[in-house]
Amino acid sequence: MTAAATAAATTTQGPPYDAVVPAIRTTGLTRRFGSQVAVSAVDLLVPRGAVYGFLGPNGSGKTTTIRMLLGLLAADSGEIEMLGQPMPDALAQVLPRVGALIEGPAFHPYLTGTANLRRLDVSDATANPATSKERIAAALSRVGLTAAAGKKYRNYSLGMKQRLGLAAALLQPRDLLVLDEPTNGLDPQGTREVRHLVRELAQDGATVLVSSHLLAEVEQIATHIGIMSGGELLRQGTLTEVLSDGDAVVTVTTPDLGEALEALLLLGLADATLDREHQQVQARLGEIPAEAVAQAVINAGARLRGLTVERPHLEDLFVSLTGEGFDVLR
Amino acid sequence: MSFADLTLPVVRPRYRGAFWRLYKGEVGISLRRRRNLALLAVLSAIPLMIGIAVYLSTPRAGDGPAFLGQITGNGLFLVFTALTVCIPVFLPLVVGVVSGDSIAGEAGSGTLRYLLTVPVTRTRLLVAKTLGVATFTALAVAVVAVVGLVTGAVLFGLGNVTLLSGDTVSLGTGLLRALGVSAYVMVALFGLAAGGMFISTLTENAIAAMATTIGLVMVSALLDAVPQLSAIHGVLLTHNWLGFGEFLRSNVDTAAVLRWSALHLAYAAVFLSLAWARLQSKDVTS
Numbered sequence: 073m074t075a076a077a078t079a080a081a082t083t084t085q086g087p088p089y090d091a092v093v094p095a096i097r098t099t100g101l102t103r104r105f106g107s108q109v110a111v112s113a114v115d116l117l118v119p120r121g122a123v124y125g126f127l128g129p130n131g132s133g134k135t136t137t138i139r140m141l142l143g144l145l146a147a148d149s150g151e152i153e154m155l156g157q158p159m160p161d162a163l164a165q166v167l168p169r170v171g172a173l174i175e176g177p178a179f180h181p182y183l184t185g186t187a188n189l190r191r192l193d194v195s196d197a198t199a200n201p202a203t204s205k206e207r208i209a210a211a212l213s214r215v216g217l218t219a220a221a222g223k224k225y226r227n228y229s230l231g232m233k234q235r236l237g238l239a240a241a242l243l244q245p246r247d248l249l250v251l252d253e254p255t256n257g258l259d260p261q262g263t264r265e266v267r268h269l270v271r272e273l274a275q276d277g278a279t280v281l282v283s284s285h286l287l288a289e290v291e292q293i294a295t296h297i298g299i300m301s302g303g304e305l306l307r308q309g310t311l312t313e314v315l316s317d318g319d320a321v322v323t324v325t326t327p328d329l330g331e332a333l334e335a336l337l338l339l340g341l342a343d344a345t346l347d348r349e350h351q352q353v354q355a356r357l358g359e360i361p362a363e364a365v366a367q368a369v370i371n372a373g374a375r376l377r378g379l380t381v382e383r384p385h386l387e388d389l390f391v392s393l394t395g396e397g398f399d400v401l402r
Numbered sequence: 403m404s405f406a407d408l409t410l411p412v413v414r415p416r417y418r419g420a421f422w423r424l425y426k427g428e429v430g431i432s433l434r435r436r437r438n439l440a441l442l443a444v445l446s447a448i449p450l451m452i453g454i455a456v457y458l459s460t461p462r463a464g465d466g467p468a469f470l471g472q473i474t475g476n477g478l479f480l481v482f483t484a485l486t487v488c489i490p491v492f493l494p495l496v497v498g499v500v501s502g503d504s505i506a507g508e509a510g511s512g513t514l515r516y517l518l519t520v521p522v523t524r525t526r527l528l529v530a531k532t533l534g535v536a537t538f539t540a541l542a543v544a545v546v547a548v549v550g551l552v553t554g555a556v557l558f559g560l561g562n563v564t565l566l567s568g569d570t571v572s573l574g575t576g577l578l579r580a581l582g583v584s585a586y587v588m589v590a591l592f593g594l595a596a597g598g599m600f601i602s603t604l605t606e607n608a609i610a611a612m613a614t615t616i617g618l619v620m621v622s623a624l625l626d627a628v629p630q631l632s633a634i635h636g637v638l639l640t641h642n643w644l645g646f647g648e649f650l651r652s653n654v655d656t657a658a659v660l661r662w663s664a665l666h667l668a669y670a671a672v673f674l675s676l677a678w679a680r681l682q683s684k685d686v687t688s
């Protein structure tokens with residue numbers, strides 16, 4: 073549990089938050105389209121204050137899950153709880169506290185950026201009409217769109233459209249942001265800005281669910297991740313928890329290859345290999361701590377010149393879990 | 403105020419007048435669309451063109467659409483002529499476009515998902531959209547009537563009104579009758595507008611919804627023209643649309659006018675209930 077989540081528990085008025093109530097929890101969430109199961113018994117758990125990277129190849133069911141969270145799609149079975157309340161029953165109370173970007177932005181092409189945001193703001197019964205102007209200007213400036221605020225949406229570039237979508241999610245203070253592929257269509261600079269924005273929002277205490285197929289990017293900002301494939305949530309947890317699921321590889325550099333290899337085998341490390349050219353022995357670390365390996369190698373009388381542990385990258389784990397990498401599965 | 407303001411209460415307060423703002427937003431957006439403004443411009447051109455044509459040609463009574471012969475004597479009749487000309491095609495076209503677009507247009511462009519996650523609850527959205535479409539329908543009728551009145555007044559002048567029965571009433575009474583005619587046409591078209599809104603909840607293709615709505619009018623008119631079906635003529639959507647002629651008799655048959663109006667409103671009620679039921683269960687996947 074992060075500091076922000078604890079703060080949420082103590083400073084909120086009204087019915088106090090329970091610090092352990094997650095921002096999002098689903099149980100057995102399932103949705104079919106015809107015979108295809110787009111989302112299959114998903115138990116999502118997004119702790120309060122987390123930046124949850126919702127990963128998966130195209131067609132793995134991320135957007136469908138998000139649509140169900142937000143009450144746009146009915147679930148075939150399963151339960152959803154958002155900010156401690158059942159969805160979609162408590163939709164009118166919950167959604168004002170949730171900012172969302174769902175499968176790309178959508179606005180009226182014949183209206184300006186400002187007019188589009190005003191349209192959404194006047195539709196929000198919980199938005200103070202007296203501060204509407206300032207909030208719209210602030211949201212636009214936050215996503216760097218101030219200069220294009222008066223332009224018609226139809227004349228926006230893809231990146232500008234995406235930014236306007238983000239601005240719409242930021243019109244009000246939010247406890248939770250649900251951002252479906254927020255960096256789609258953004259240039260590298262824009263991508264960096266979004267990353268920065270997400271970090272800022274999280275620092276302010278908001279929980280962020282960000283779906284993406286850009287693994288490296290999510291790895292940089294996420295505290296938690298969930299990996300979807302074929303409608304199923306294959307892994308979820310803190311970034312380190314999920315990454316430790318994949319085996320780390322230990323590499324020992326020593327001229328005394330025989331002794332080192334024996335030490336590793338005695339420790340019970342699997343898949344040990346020798347590399348005579350580089351004077352290295354490699355093995356899968358498993359549950360053994362790296363320092364125990366170092367100690368064992370030295371005790372075996374080998375001259376230890378180097379020892380590295382390589383955790384798998386998210387991408388490797390991802391490919392090993394989903395099999396097909398980033399190809400569309402169906 | 404930090405962005406995620408943790409001091410805010412869990413249930414956000416609602417501000418007064420929220421529905422009014424939502425409705426105003428709907429109307430504002432429909433009046434800022436160039437397509438809708440073009441439709442209103444076409445409607446306003448019709449009484450103008452009739453007026454000019456009559457002014458230049460001086461038709462005899464009995465020629466052309468109803469009341470055409472009376473226009474030269476009293477410009478007020480241009481209002482009735484223009485409405486008579488507009489009600490079979492032009493007005494239903496405008497109503498079909500606006501109502502067919504109401505939900506399907508937002509669904510197709512994806513803005514519906516953002517409205518619903520604001521959140522605007524589905525019932526609230528339907529009510530606001532219905533009032534918005536009703537407002538535009540009323541505006542469309544008003545444009546025809548007012549442009550007709552002004553054009554008629556300028557070209558032919560206004561005076562006492564000779565009714566169908568031959569009786570003459572004062573200009574003031576005549577204007578009131580014109581108001582009654584316009585109101586009746588608005589109510590009649592509202593039945594169609596509700597049908598368009600229901601159709602609009604069935605698809606994400608706005609053009610298809612518009613075409614189907616206009617098709618509704620054509621089918622009804624067609625059935626109305628088949629004598630063998632006279633048994634059902636009375637309850638057809640379009641059957642009583644021209645009933646506004648009643649307002650031009652010396653003794654308006656109020657009971658009949660109310661009966662017809664009730665039928666239009668019954669159509670509206672049925673269509674809107676269907677629209678509501680459909681919208682409640684609609685999966686928003688666009």
Ligand SMILES: Nc1ncnc2c1ncn2[C@@H]1O[C@H](COP(=O)(O)OP(=O)(O)O)[C@@H](O)[C@H]1O
Nearest residue numbers: 105110129130131132133134135136137402687
């Ligand atoms: N409205 C729909 N009708 C039929 N199939 C759908 C619909 N929406 C999504 N799907 C299918 O459900 C699966 C999951 O889609 P989606 O949730 O959009 O995946 P992601 O967002 O992870 O790319 C895909 O195979 C997609 O084709």
Ligand SMILES: [Mg+2]
Nearest residue numbers: 134135175252
């Ligand atoms: Mg998606």
